[in-house]
Amino acid sequence: xxxxxxxxxxxxxxxxxxxxxxxxxxxxxxxxxxxxxxxxxxxxxxxxxxxxxxxxxxxxxxxxxxxxxxxxxxxxxxxxxxxxxxxxxxxxxxxxxxxxxxxxxxxxxxxxxxxxxxxxxxxxxxxxxxxxxxxxxxxxxxxxxxxxxxxxxxxxxxxxxxxxxxxxxxxxxxxxxxxxxxxxxxxxxxxxxxxxxxxxxxxxxxxxxxxxxxxxxxxxxxxxxxxxxxxxxxxxxxxxxxxxxxxxxxxxxxxxxxxxxxxxxxxxxxxxxxxxxxxx
Numbered sequence: 510x511x512x513x514x515x516x517x518x519x520x521x522x523x524x525x526x527x528x529x530x531x532x533x534x535x536x537x538x539x540x541x542x543x544x545x546x547x548x549x550x551x552x553x554x555x556x557x558x559x560x561x562x563x564x565x566x567x568x569x570x571x572x573x574x575x576x577x578x579x580x581x582x583x584x585x586x587x588x589x590x591x592x593x594x595x596x597x598x599x600x601x602x603x604x605x606x607x608x609x610x611x612x613x614x615x616x617x618x619x620x621x622x623x624x625x626x627x628x629x630x631x632x633x634x635x636x637x638x639x640x641x642x643x644x645x646x647x648x649x650x651x652x653x654x655x656x657x658x659x660x661x662x663x664x665x666x667x668x669x670x671x672x673x674x675x676x677x678x679x680x681x682x683x684x685x686x687x688x689x690x691x692x693x694x695x696x697x698x699x700x701x702x703x704x705x706x707x708x709x710x711x712x713x714x715x716x717x718x719x720x721x722x723x724x725x726x727x728x729x730x731x732x733x734x735x736x737x738x739x740x741x742x743x744x745x746x747x748x749x750x751x752x753x754x755x756x757x758x759x760x761x762x763x764x765x766x767x768x769x770x771x772x773x774x775x776x777x778x779x780x781x782x783x784x785x786x787x788x789x
């Protein structure tokens with residue numbers, strides 16, 4: 510892979526640092542639950558559709574007493590899009606070359622009262638440069654207190670960077686995280702944004718704020734719910750809910766499609782799937 514320019518290097522360094530801090534926070538929660546679970550890290554190298562190498566990443570995975578399965582992946586890849594996929598990506602009209610770096614996180618929780626969560630932020634370079642990402646909460650058993658706290662953290666991050674950001678990006682999340690074949694939402698929303706281009710410094714600062722908001726908001730939610738009692742009925746709700754989560758990620762998720770179309774690590778891409786799910 511070619512040497513990174515200053516913007517690419519700054520974005521990659523930030524995503525890797527955020528990964529380190531998130532993993533430490535999640536491991537601390539496991540310690541508080543009396544578990545010694547920790548993340549296992551597996552590096553991987555990318556080979557694109559032409560057989561050429563082009564960067565790679567690290568898949569971080571933990572299974573514990575609180576986090577039944579959580580993956581925190583970082584990747585930095587470059588190369589050329591396949592001709593058919595390039596047609597769907599802005600800035601590739603004259604050159605299919607690309608660079609992408611980002612972090613992707615999905616946590617599935619052991620206690621049905623603790624919501625699953627997704628967070629992803631990324632920086633993509635083609636003939637254009639843009640940031641995208643967001644975070645959303647996915648409870649099998651919704652709790653208004655958790656929903657309010659999660660949205661409040663994201664709204665605060667948005668307010669510091671654009672007066673209409675939260676309104677726009679929370680609406681976009683509601684539209685994006687929707688299962689049209691079932692006419693239901695995947696969860697209780699959050700924010701989603703994509704193709705945020707123009708002022709690199711401003712857009713990078715907003716993307717950093719989203720990551721910090723997630724790290725501020727989610728661990729307290731876990732701690733509030735992780736010791737609540739549950740039984741068979743709650744587990745049935747969790748497994749049914751996870752079935753919907755699987756359907757969204759395999760049918761509609763842009764990150765899944767991007768990873769598979771660009772020679773990403775299949776295990777890292779599909780780490781978003783829960784360890785157990787059910788379809789009646």
